[in-house]
Amino acid sequence: MKKYTHLFLLTGMLFSTVFSSCSDDFVETKPNYSIDSENYFNSKEDYDQALVAAYDVLQSTYVNVLLGEIASDNTLAGGESPTDVVGFQQVDDMIHTPVNSNLHDIWNWMFAGVQRTNYILEFKDKTDFEGKAQLLAETRFLRAYYHFELVKWFGGIPLKGDARFKLGDETKIPRSSVAEVYASIEADLTYAVANLAPTTTQKGRITKGAAQALLGKAYLYQNKFAPAASTLQALINSGPYSLVTDYNSIFEMAGENGAESVFEVQYTDIEGAGFGCLQCSEGNVAVGFSGVRGYEGPFFSSGFSFNIPTQESADAFQTGDKRKNIAILDINAWALANANYDNGNGIKFGKGNEDTGFFNRKYLPRKRSDGAQGDLNLTNPNNYRAIRYADVLLMAAEAYNRGAIDDGKAKEYLNLVRRRAFGDLNHDVNLTGASLTDVILNERRVELFGEGHRFFDLVRTGKAVGTIPGFKANKNELFPVPIEEIQFAGGNWAQNPGY
16 A cells, blocks of 8 residues: 555555455455556456455554544553654644644545545446445445544545545535535445345455444444434344354454454454555554563563553453453563463563553454564554444444433343353343443443544543543544645635634
């Protein structure tokens, strides 16, 4: 992938990077370049290649996940020093401005995804072939996913229907309203639900269940509780998903694409990357960034000590909750438990900025084979579990409860998640109304800790003020549109309020 100057330079199709699951799980392909893109899409293979390129951008969402935690009350920026990745530090302190390269990365990379999907859809009628409806459904899911990321970070964005953005559009096409962006997302996902297969033989491919889950989530983010509940209930009724018994297994290599995975971003260590082009990595960059600084010991590998859990977030787990030690690594307790490592010398680790002794264990780098390729801090093969079945159950519970539809159903789904967490029925919840709402939202925090959802859950439920340090009402609900985009638009786009 290339680093783009701004979104309206995204006019060409880039096939130089292949979706990371490669020959094992997804599609085996060679780089394919078209000098004249208008003469592309003459065969099913051309469409397949374009779809691979559209999937590929999913890997760059590592920064969305990382910053989604850092922006919340769950974690601190960390790193080596207070000036290590300044953009992360600013978001952590809620002092970010339109001049922030990490926020600009999210804008650029998500619009790269939109551009690649729009390229397919612009030429959707050029060639017919068997399986075209499925391919277009996958494409529209991906566009909805990239649009969803953009709208929750930045609010209203420019839309151009089924066509690529071209130079000059930035001065003519306005930012659509948030409602208009969500209407586009809903239309894409409704089509995807109707045309996607419920299962797939290729790991990483989008399924009907993934489209149902994202559609239900889009409804929930708009407080459309009745359609959210019915959409998520249809997914729950249809299967084939279930809660796995061992919570820890979800986040290990053997648990990837398991029974609880509704939508999972695939990563590998096949190709390396450098700090000059992090989005070029086929690995999950957030994993190395979250690793323990200077670590030498069993099970884990070292990293850069970003995304540091706070003491308050560790205390959010109730006594007896088995998820705590899976979500959060207490490095000092781990050192005591491994005092005999290296012939009694114990493990070694350093301390970074804002050290609390805690690390995001779900996505810490694991030990890898001696033959692993690339920079071990940048090409970790840990998949990102973007939507888990537990998330679906908790979203359904929230929709039933906050929509005053059925607190009985809400408690049923909430308690399914809690029974796994505690291993008994003694922690079932029997509340109703607003009290039940508070428990559901707290359950989302501990169940999904470290997975990038917390900031947006607090914002959409109106609970960010007073919970996230430094959060200002009527400003920090959205992030600023990058200054370069405002300048390129030549006055066509207004900046988000407060920036």
